[in-house]
Amino acid sequence: MLLEIKNLKxxxxxxxxxxxxxxxxxxxxxxxLIGANGAGKTTTLNTITRVPPPEGPKVWEGDILYKGQSIxxxxxxxxxxxxxxxxxxxxxxxFGNLSVEENLKLATYARTDEAKIQEDYKLVYRLFPRLYERxxxxxxxxxxxxxxxxxxGRAIMTGANFLLLDEPSMGLAPLxxxxxxxxxxxxxxxxxxxxxxxxxxxxxxxxxxxxxYVLDTGEIVLSGSSQELLNSPEVKKAYLxx
Amino acid sequence: MRxxxxxxxxxxxxxxxxxxxxxxxxxxYTQSVLMxxxxxxxxxxxxxxxxxxxxxxSCGHAGFMAVGAYVSSILSVLFFAQDRVFxxxxxxxxxxxxxxPIIVIIAFIAAALAGLLVALPSFKTRGDYLAIITIAANYxxxxxxxxxxxxxGPRGFMGMKSxxxxxxxxxxxxxxxxxxxxxxxxxxxxxxRFVNSTYGKGIVAIHQDExxxxxxxxxxxxxKLVAFMFSSGLAxxxxxxxxxxxxxxxxxxFNILKSTEALVMVYLGGMGSLSGSILAxxxxxxxxxxxxxxxxxxxxVIPLLLIxxxxxxxxxxxxxxxxxxxxxxxxKFYQFK
Numbered sequence: 001m002l003l004e005i006k007n008l009k010x011x012x013x014x015x016x017x018x019x020x021x022x023x024x025x026x027x028x029x030x031x032x033l034i035g036a037n038g039a040g041k042t043t044t045l046n047t048i049t050r051v052p053p054p055e056g057p058k059v060w061e062g063d064i065l066y067k068g069q070s071i072x073x074x075x076x077x078x079x080x081x082x083x084x085x086x087x088x089x090x091x092x093x094x095f096g097n098l099s100v101e102e103n104l105k106l107a108t109y110a111r112t113d114e115a116k117i118q119e120d121y122k123l124v125y126r127l128f129p130r131l132y133e134r135x136x137x138x139x140x141x142x143x144x145x146x147x148x149x150x151x152x153g154r155a156i157m158t159g160a161n162f163l164l165l166d167e168p169s170m171g172l173a174p175l176x177x178x179x180x181x182x183x184x185x186x187x188x189x190x191x192x193x194x195x196x197x198x199x200x201x202x203x204x205x206x207x208x209x210x211x212x213y214v215l216d217t218g219e220i221v222l223s224g225s226s227q228e229l230l231n232s233p234e235v236k237k238a239y240l241x242x
Numbered sequence: 243m244r245x246x247x248x249x250x251x252x253x254x255x256x257x258x259x260x261x262x263x264x265x266x267x268x269x270x271y272t273q274s275v276l277m278x279x280x281x282x283x284x285x286x287x288x289x290x291x292x293x294x295x296x297x298x299x300s301c302g303h304a305g306f307m308a309v310g311a312y313v314s315s316i317l318s319v320l321f322f323a324q325d326r327v328f329x330x331x332x333x334x335x336x337x338x339x340x341x342x343p344i345i346v347i348i349a350f351i352a353a354a355l356a357g358l359l360v361a362l363p364s365f366k367t368r369g370d371y372l373a374i375i376t377i378a379a380n381y382x383x384x385x386x387x388x389x390x391x392x393x394x395g396p397r398g399f400m401g402m403k404s405x406x407x408x409x410x411x412x413x414x415x416x417x418x419x420x421x422x423x424x425x426x427x428x429x430x431x432x433x434x435r436f437v438n439s440t441y442g443k444g445i446v447a448i449h450q451d452e453x454x455x456x457x458x459x460x461x462x463x464x465x466k467l468v469a470f471m472f473s474s475g476l477a478x479x480x481x482x483x484x485x486x487x488x489x490x491x492x493x494x495x496f497n498i499l500k501s502t503e504a505l506v507m508v509y510l511g512g513m514g515s516l517s518g519s520i521l522a523x524x525x526x527x528x529x530x531x532x533x534x535x536x537x538x539x540x541x542x543v544i545p546l547l548l549i550x551x552x553x554x555x556x557x558x559x560x561x562x563x564x565x566x567x568x569x570x571x572x573x574k575f576y577q578f579k
Binding site for chain 2: 089094097105127
């Protein structure tokens with residue numbers, strides 16, 4: 001088991017956002033967490049990447065194991081650097097007044113494997129040719145979809161082999177959304193990248209992932225393979241509109 | 243060739259300046275203004291690391307300058323000068339030429355350590371809180387010095403001039419002018435390399451988005467400490483030079499008003515612009531001299547100018563751009579790295 005979330009309870013101040021959720025992600029898998037607004041999806045990802053309070057959530061109970069080791073005592077930069085888990089955060093959090101290239105370069109901040117870095121640049125530019133076209137442009141002048149690509153590209157550039165993606169389809173036009181998921185699929189199949197994806201667009205996410213979990217107000221209510229979930233009446237009713 | 247333009251230009255200007263001073267082509271007054279200009283360049287651009295590039299708000303920069311000034315003065319008097327309190331010099335005064343740069347480096351280290359002491363408790367705070375903590379630190383440092391009678395307390399400390407005279411006895415050169423500009427050039431080079439390195443880009447990332455910096459594997463806590471220590475250490479260098487140029491220091495020369503001068507230079511030049519800080523330091527030094535006849539009224543005029551600047555150009559003279567961004571043609575003539 002690569003990543004194991006065990007009975008995780010998380011609070012923001014006094015408000016409990018996750019009421020004890022458990023799920024697992026295996027090496028090379030694409031797993032998706034789907035759920036409505038406020039279900040606790042982003043909280044889950046921020047907890048895994050250890051984003052600190054005050055912005056970040058506080059773990060109340062439970063544990064997060066990566067390759068069998070608890071990661072709760074780690075700092076966010078250690079999670080990226082040592083465990084190679086990278087987050088493409090909600091709202092993108094790109095560095096607006098740096099160029100696309102500089103954003104990507106900054107992601108290699110803690111890396112020393114020069115040859116692999118060059119390969120990763122090529123990989124990112126192959127997956128997202130638009131980023132290559134705009135590599136000299138200030139990143140705040142990119143369109144929303146391109147910024148999202150940059151956020152994902154930046155996560156790849158950290159040298160991660162495990163990506164946490166927070167709503168990569170948010171604010172994307174259908175065509176860009178398709179491009180994005182095609183790139184992610186390729187990343188998973190060719191590079192063996194493990195992906196944990198959270199999405200509001202349940203249909204899209206389930207068609208793309210191998211397995212899924214349905215999160216509802218801080219609890220996991222349903223789990224199974226993507227096919228099972230797509231066919232389950234509850235999911236159909238709640239998220240797929242009939 | 244392009245690589246060498248800037249170093250050659252700098253060395254040429256440096257040699258010209260020393261030559262003019264050596265053959266008495268520029269008088270002592272002009273020399274002292276030029277020296278304060280160099281010190282202001284170090285003082286202002288070092289604060290720009292924290293306030294400009296990192297986007298925090300430190301306003302006790304003069305406190306670290308005081309640490310550097312006092313540490314270096316005490317050491318140089320102790321080692322190279324006859325003094326009422328410290329007695330005979332520990333080393334023959336003619337070694338002062340070699341000793342002085344080492345003393346300035348020790349001043350850097352001492353001020354950086356003082357910076358560490360201030361930065362540690364303010365670790366988790368940002369913005370306004372850091373401002374309050376640094377103001378408090380500025381006061382603590384000054385009060386500490388005032389209450390140590392051995393180094394003169396409120397009367398101040400002197401005797402550094404005889405160290406400079408000792409250098410001039412060995413080789414007759416305008417030594418302080420040389421030291422000031424050597425350290426100015428070194429400081430600017432160090433800041434330039436720091437903020438343009440991948441490592442230093444970490445502070446730019448912190449400025450923009452601390453959470454994003456953290457998930458991009460920047461150790462934000464450590465980076466803030468390093469930047470703060472680097473900045474306060476350079477303030478210490480400015481202090482050491484200041485003390486030796488004047489030959490006399492007094493705790494009250496490093497009060498909040500002095501810190502404000504550094505802030506004025508940073509905001510006048512533009513936050514996050516090294517060339518802006520240098521330009522602002524030069525302008526500010528000249529402005530102070532030009533307005534000298536106005537005496538106390540100058541402290542009405544200068545804040546007024548600052549208010550006008552904030553109204554009409556809140557990003558400062560250069561914004562966060564460098565000279566080469568505004569005049570791209572300059573890039574033809576030089577190339578760094």
